[in-house]
Amino acid sequence: MKILIADDDPQILRALRITLTAKGYEILTAVDGAQAIAAAIDHHPDVFLLDLGMPELDGIEVIHAVRGWSEAPILVVSGRTGAADKVEALDAGADDYVTKPFSVEELLARIRALTRRLPQQDADPIISFGDVSVDLAARSVVKKVDGETTHVRLTPTEWQVLELLIRNPGRLVTRQTLLTSIWGSEHVTDTGYLRLYMSQLRKKLEPDPGNPRFLVTEAGMGYRMQLGS
Structure with missing residues (x-):
């Protein structure tokens, strides 16, 4: 399964890449919103992990762009803890929201839950x-x-x-x-x-x-x- 992680914090990117790769996921990374959209178009990830406060395009703009053509689950991983931020992200098309700091076990459980909800898809038609x-x-x-x-x-x-x-x-x-x-x-x-x-x-x-x-x-x-x- 292919996961795209978009976050402008290099330490979080590195930690998540190492952890999720060890769990058998194929990991793509992006450091800003524009890179995230480009990677999404090129590689069609199965799951998105998006920060909200990224340069170029923020996470909400990325969600809007991706939702124009993809139904892949989007999990927001953000330091923004306000209810308004969560509502905005979910209304834009995100499927779940985790606040930083988070436990790796919780993140993995959220990813498993999101992927279980999806029907098994055949090859592109x-x-x-x-x-x-x-x-x-x-x-x-x-x-x-x-x-x-x-x-x-x-x-x-x-x-x-x-x-x-x-x-x-x-x-x-x-x-x-x-x-x-x-x-x-x-x-x-x-x-x-x-x-x-x-x-x-x-x-x-x-x-x-x-x-x-x-x-x-x-x-x-x-x-x-x-x-x-």
Whole structure:
């Protein structure tokens, strides 16, 4: 099982990495919110351990970004003990909250409890819309053209945009979530990036790029993946 630990305290990161690795978990680490989102997209952890008071993006912003496309359990591990902080984190999408200092035994028990609640998931599915099929596990896209199946070549960034939308089918993915998750918080206002990559994806995947049926724009808000034939 893969766990992402995001905390700007190097001592806590080191201690948790050693402890959890010894328990058989595969550990990823991040020292700020932007690194946490990047690691989440690249590695798809099974569980998140997030501090709230991180630089770049704080824990609440990371939760919002991750919840746009992932249902993996999020355990907040924070020095903030106020009820308002706990409520804010849980409302944002966290599954549990542990305050520092904490015992290793309690943390391990919380992780076990969170993972027991989840159904065993099969391998990433193959998603189809129109004449296009996307294999999330293989990270490949194929399209039927004149009755023949051809592979569609996507750039790494095009794939990231498409995957974020596909993992949130039918739901709005905001421009802020896409920009932060793919390019980092410093590009949160650079909506031109999104327009460019959405245009490229539509040319490759839509039957009529000028009138998209699947990669739909929600004016002023973001984009939505409409699956179907």
